[in-house]
């Protein structure tokens with residue numbers, strides 16, 4: 001069956017800010033005290049979506065969440081009116097308020113793991129929202145994420161939605177950021193690569209020493225089971241613990257795959273040879289052959305990969321079958337990375353083109369082009385079943401830009417999170433957005 005890949009980017013929410021919440025993500029902790037510009041952040045994301053839609057790629061958008069998350073604050077004992085809840089949290093526990101105010105749902109590579117219909121036993125597209133158990137500010141995302149996904153992919157004949165995995169570190173799950181599907185063609189059966197940081201139920205297993213491993217093998221295995229994947233077409237691979245300790249908190253900071261190409265750093269995997277052999281073997285089983293594209297450490301160090309986010313790029317198939325690499329502006333500023341990209345283009349390999357985007361507002365929190373998007377391979381019928389109001393076209397881009405300009409501030413610092421007005425602004429904006437995107441009542445404040 002013919003299929004294509006659609007990208008669903010997270011729209012940056014009105015409370016985008018830098019709170020230093022993600023230990024192990026060096027951009028997040030390094031920019032903790034900066035003031036953010038939510039309006040610019042949202043516009044940078046929308047500009048990427050529009051540019052890719054203009055190039056002919058199918059581009060959708062996923063809505064931001066209600067922040068501050070008053071329901072979570074209430075669960076933590078702050079009581080009174082909504083304004084009092086925010087004021088009390090600001091006074092007594094500003095760090096908790098900051099966590100409940102993060103616009104982190106923008107990084108939709110962490111929204112869910114998605115398996116296309118060509119790979120699942122029941123012929124439907126399967127979604128499991130990530131529990132994001134490792135960070136409190138992200139662990140509160142999955143209920144709303146699940147509702148936004150269900151409102152976007154509503155038809156039960158095409159789409160299956162699972163609950164997030166149990167909220168325990170043994171099943172820490174970060175979604176598509178640690179998951180890559182390789183195939184000859186999007187509509188043909190493929191091989192799904194799940195990359196984990198650590199085993200949960202094996203005390204002797206090695207793992208990172210400095211920073212946390214956010215994804216466990218046991219979580220990845222549970223998602224693969226839940227999605228009805230054929231075990232012969234699934235590969236589980238451990239991420240190199242040293243890479244995690246160097247700031248590679250998700251696999252998508254060190255590798256990206258598209259169709260039969262895997263673009264990865266020499267030191268991405270704990271056992272690269274075994275991982276590549278298992279992938280090649282599984283690909284062979286679906287009548288495809290893997291095209292590995294390894295970036296040697298001698299050309300790009302892990303530190304430069306983290307600084308530039310070279311691998312947090314989108315690898316997209318153009319109509320002519322060759323590939324486009326969408327990289328953040330930071331790649332231009334890290335000299336060895338920019339030099340490597342020139343050599344890559346000259347090599348006449350699968351990657352024919354590089355496009356650079358300014359996503360600095362997101363990048364300063366550790367979120368590059370690939371973090372901002374959730375990939376969903378869809379057949380034409382499945383595509384027709386997607387909520388039509390979420391696709392980016394000229395008109396929707398214009399209405400979303402106008403919506404951002406109407407509702408978003410151009411400066412937000414840690415102190416501003418205490419402003420009760422911010423909650424009202426966010427709710428007014430989101431109420432309007434649910435109409436623009438025809439999502440129904442997905443937010444707690446709309447559900448009473």
Ligand SMILES: N=C(N)NCCC[C@H](NC(=O)CCC(=O)O)C(=O)O
Pocket residue numbers: 017018019020021022025028029102104107109110138177249250252253365366367368370371372
């Ligand atoms: N690699 C992928 N797919 N996603 C990037 C997620 C970045 C996110 N940053 C944050 O949550 C920082 C928020 C703050 O510090 O204010 C995270 O660490 O989970």
